[in-house]
Each structure stands twice: as structure tokens, then as C-alpha cells.
Amino acid sequence: MPEKLEILYASHADFVWRTLLRLGVTRHDVGDAVQDVFLVVHRQLGSFEGRAAFATWLFTICRTVATRRRRQYQRERENVTVDSTEDIIDLRADVGREVEHNQELQLLNLILDSLDAKQRNVFILFELEKMSGEEVSLALSIPIGTVYSRLQLARDAFRQALVRHESKERFAVRRAGGKL
Amino acid sequence: MTDPIRWSEADNATSPIEQSLVRAGQQVSMPKDERLAIWQSILSGVSAGATTPFSTPNAEGMPSLPKAAGVFGPTSILALQSAKVLLILAVLAGLGVGGYHWLGSAHAGRDAVFSQATALADPSAIPKSVGSTQVTPALTQPETATAATAKAQAPVASRASQLKEESLAVMAARQALRSNDAAKALNLLEQAQLKFKRGGLAEEREALTIEALAKLGQSARASAHARAFLAQYPRSPHAQDVQRFAK
Numbered sequence: 065m066p067e068k069l070e071i072l073y074a075s076h077a078d079f080v081w082r083t084l085l086r087l088g089v090t091r092h093d094v095g096d097a098v099q100d101v102f103l104v105v106h107r108q109l110g111s112f113e114g115r116a117a118f119a120t121w122l123f124t125i126c127r128t129v130a131t132r133r134r135r136q137y138q139r140e141r142e143n144v145t146v147d148s149t150e151d152i153i154d155l156r157a158d159v160g161r162e163v164e165h166n167q168e169l170q171l172l173n174l175i176l177d178s179l180d181a182k183q184r185n186v187f188i189l190f191e192l193e194k195m196s197g198e199e200v201s202l203a204l205s206i207p208i209g210t211v212y213s214r215l216q217l218a219r220d221a222f223r224q225a226l227v228r229h230e231s232k233e234r235f236a237v238r239r240a241g242g243k244l
Numbered sequence: 245m246t247d248p249i250r251w252s253e254a255d256n257a258t259s260p261i262e263q264s265l266v267r268a269g270q271q272v273s274m275p276k277d278e279r280l281a282i283w284q285s286i287l288s289g290v291s292a293g294a295t296t297p298f299s300t301p302n303a304e305g306m307p308s309l310p311k312a313a314g315v316f317g318p319t320s321i322l323a324l325q326s327a328k329v330l331l332i333l334a335v336l337a338g339l340g341v342g343g344y345h346w347l348g349s350a351h352a353g354r355d356a357v358f359s360q361a362t363a364l365a366d367p368s369a370i371p372k373s374v375g376s377t378q379v380t381p382a383l384t385q386p387e388t389a390t391a392a393t394a395k396a397q398a399p400v401a402s403r404a405s406q407l408k409e410e411s412l413a414v415m416a417a418r419q420a421l422r423s424n425d426a427a428k429a430l431n432l433l434e435q436a437q438l439k440f441k442r443g444g445l446a447e448e449r450e451a452l453t454i455e456a457l458a459k460l461g462q463s464a465r466a467s468a469h470a471r472a473f474l475a476q477y478p479r480s481p482h483a484q485d486v487q488r489f490a491k
Contacts, residue, residue, distance in 0.1 A: 069286070069290065070283070070444070071444065073283055073286065074444060077274055077279055077282070077283070078272075078273040078274050078279075081273075081274040081278075081279075082272045082273070082274070085272075095278060095281070095282050095285070098274075098282050098286075099282055099285050099286050099289060102286045103286060103289045103290065106286075106290050168264055168265055168268035169268050169269065169272065171265060172265045172266075172268055172269045175265070176269075190247075190250065191250055191251055191252065191266050191269075192266065192269040192270050193270075194250065194252075194270070196247055197245065197247040197248075208245055209245070212245065212248065215248065216248075219251070222262070223262070226261065226262065226265075
């Protein structure tokens with residue numbers, strides 16, 4: 065069984081790791097959370113019916129684990145936010161394009177954080193994890209039509225957040241120029 | 245209903261910055277050293293979990309999870325002990341476990357082993373849960389947990405070592421390909437094929453082999469390999485890339 069779990073881990077660890085981070089698990093806790101997810105996988109693999117892609121099943125586990133972690137943060141009343149992606153990037157193996165990539169990821173996370181949670185889930189699975197609409201529907205247990213409508217709302221919100229960010233950046237540049 | 249075109253694939257419908265952001269998000273992957281450390285921790289939990297009552301679901305319907313086996317919990321004494329061991333293992337492993345990615349594929353973790361997962365759905369493959377009266381201290385007492393960890397580490401070390409060696413071979417081949425030395429890449433891959441016939445990275449090796457063959461102008465062989473690959477790994481994360489060679 066550990067050998068089979070190892071195969072699953074090898075193939076899906078990245079997905080679980082980034083999904084947990086996107087779902088609000090802190091960088092500090094994500095290691096434990098990944099462990100939690102795969103222990104659940106180990107335990108519940110027999111209940112996986114194979115009707116959905118394995119990743120969609122994994123996502124539902126990630127969502128539960130992340131929810132538990134977030135509740136824990138609330139209980140502990142810690143002012144914990146999703147860490148900067150700097151930690152992620154610092155440890156990335158491929159550091160050749162880190163600066164630009166780092167900035168992009170920081171902005172992406174900033175925008176994702178600003179989205180409604182339901183819309184964000186759809187956006188993450190469809191746009192970032194490249195799941196099909198049907199897979200997203202199964203993962204989130206929502207009708208396919210709802211997937212599409214939430215995706216559209218998420219895209220609109222994403223664009224608005226990006227515009228706001230760019231406006232702030234331009235304003236900041238103008239202010240800096242004025243001071244100079 | 246047809247899915248909308250993804251932003252990362254819709255050149256005309258999205259702005260360059262939108263595409264860039266989404267593509268950046270698709271490429272995030274776990275740090276390699278962390279990947280190995282977490283895996284070691286999972287194995288410790290699995291080893292102890294065989295006698296641990298996971299069967300009591302919490303409010304969310306999820307099983308209880310072993311906590312003491314974690315190596316990232318800042319308050320766990322065991323975590324500190326395990327972290328030392330894992331740090332050494334991670335260093336020894338040379339970050340090799342991270343070699344599962346093929347040419348930076350953005351979705352390396354997705355559905356790669358769907359068929360294996362489906363096969364694994366056999367309930368007999370899962371250790372039967374034990375009653376709540378059989379609560380063992382395995383995950384609550386550092387001594388027992390440490391013993392479980394040590395027990396798990398022997399085979400793990402062996403597997404990790406082999407996996408590391410294989411992943412290094414794959415990385416070397418990938419590096420050769422990136423350096424436009426397809427002949428060297430193919431040679432490395434053929435050696436790896438002989439050495440790791442049942443290795444965990446066969447899929448990655450074969451995908452690289454196909455690309456190496458194509459770069460060497462051996463399009464017929466590349467095509468044959470690609471068709472075989474798609475037949476064997478229809479849901480592989482590399483399938484889309486391999487598809488273009490299957491003529």
C-alpha cells in the first residue's frame with residue numbers, strides 16, 4: 065500500500081500542495097496539511113469510486129483539510145494570512161526566472177485572495193489546474209451550469225481586481241514621480 | 245455544453261498580463277526538499293495508522309488524523325526529532341524526488357495515475373479500521389512513534405535511494421535535451437530503461453524518449469513510441485505533449 069500511495073504522492077503532491085495554499089492554508093502549515101490529505105487518501109482510497117478523476121476527489125479532501133485549518137486559525141485568533149509567495153519561490157528549484165515569476169505569483173495570489181471563495185475555487189480548478197468543467201462540477205458538487213456562471217463571475221472579478229491593481233500602481237508611480 | 249476556452253489558451257480573448265498571471269499560477273510546484281520530507285512524514289503516519297482508529301469521523305465527516313507524526317508542527321517534540329532525521333534524509337536524497345516533472349509541465353500532478361487510482365479502489369487494499377477501543381499510543385507517545393518512524397524509514401530509504409537515482413537519470417536526460425543534445429539524452433534514457441525497468445518514473449522517461457527521438461529526426465520511431473505511450477497512459481499529464489508526435 066505505501067508503494068501505491070507513493071505513486072499517488074509522486075503524481076499529485078504538487079497539486080495538493082498548491083491547492084492547499086490557494087485555499088488559505090498558510091505556508092507554515094502546508095506541510096502538515098499535505099500530510100493530512102495523503103493520510104486521508106491512504107485511509108479512504110477504498111471509498112474512491114472512480115467516477116470522477118482522482119484529482120477532483122483529492123480536491124474535495126484538500127478543501128476539507130483547508131477548512132479545518134482555517135477554523136483552527138480562527139480559534140487560535142492568530143492574525144495569520146496566506147504567506148507571501150516569496151517563501152515558495154525561494155525554495156523553487158528553477159530559479160532562472162524567479163524575479164518576474166515571483167512578482168506574477170504575488171499578484172496572482174493577491175487577486176485570488178480578493179475573489180469570492182466559491183468563484184475562486186472554480187477559477188483555480190478550471191484556469192490553473194486545467195480541469196474540465198465536468199471535473200470541476202464533480203469536485204465542487206455543483207451543476208455544470210453553475211461552474212460556468214461562477215467561472216464567468218470569477219473572471220470578471222479577476223479582471224476588475226487587476227484593473228484596480230494597475231490603477232494603484234500607476235498612481236503610486238505618479239506619486240513617486242511627483243516627489244522626485 | 246462546451247467548456248469555455250481557458251485564459252492560458254485564449255490568445256485573442258485575454259490580455260497578455262492575464263495570460264501571464266494564469267500561466268505563472270499553473271507552474272507552481274512544491275519545493276523538492278519539502279516534498280521528500282513530507283513524504284517521509286506521511287509514511288510514518290501510515291505505518292502508525294495501521295493500528296490507529298481513523299474510523300471516528302469528525303464534524304466534517306473526515307477521519308481523525310495523526311498529529312504526532314507531523315514534522316512541521318512547531319509544538320511537537322517529535323516534530324523536532326523527526327525533522328533532524330528528515331533533514332538528513334532530504335540532504336542525502338539530493339532533492340531527487342522532485343524529478344517527476346517533465347519539462348516544467350504545469351500540471352504534472354494531475355490525473356497521472358488515474359488508472360492506478362481506480363485500481364486502488366479495491367477496499368481490500370486498505371487496512372481495516374480498528375475499533376476505538378484499540379487506540380494505540382503510537383501517535384501520541386514519542387517512543388512508539390519514533391519506533392514506527394524508524395521502521396518505516398528502512399524501506400523508505402531504499403526506495404528513496406532508488407528513486408533518487410532514477411530521478412537523477414531523468415534529470416540528466418532532460419538537461420541533455422534542453423542543451424539540444426538529443427543523442428546523449430536518448431543514450432541516458434536507454435540506460436535508465438535497462439536499469440530501472442520497473443522504476444517509478446517510467447512515464448517520464450518514455451515521454452522524454454519520444455521527444456529525444458523526434459529531435460533526432462527519427463519521426464517514425466517517435467510516432468510509434470508516442471502511440472504506445474498514449475495507449476498505455478491515456479490520462480497522463482504528458483499525453484497532450486506526446487500527442488503531437490503520434491502521427
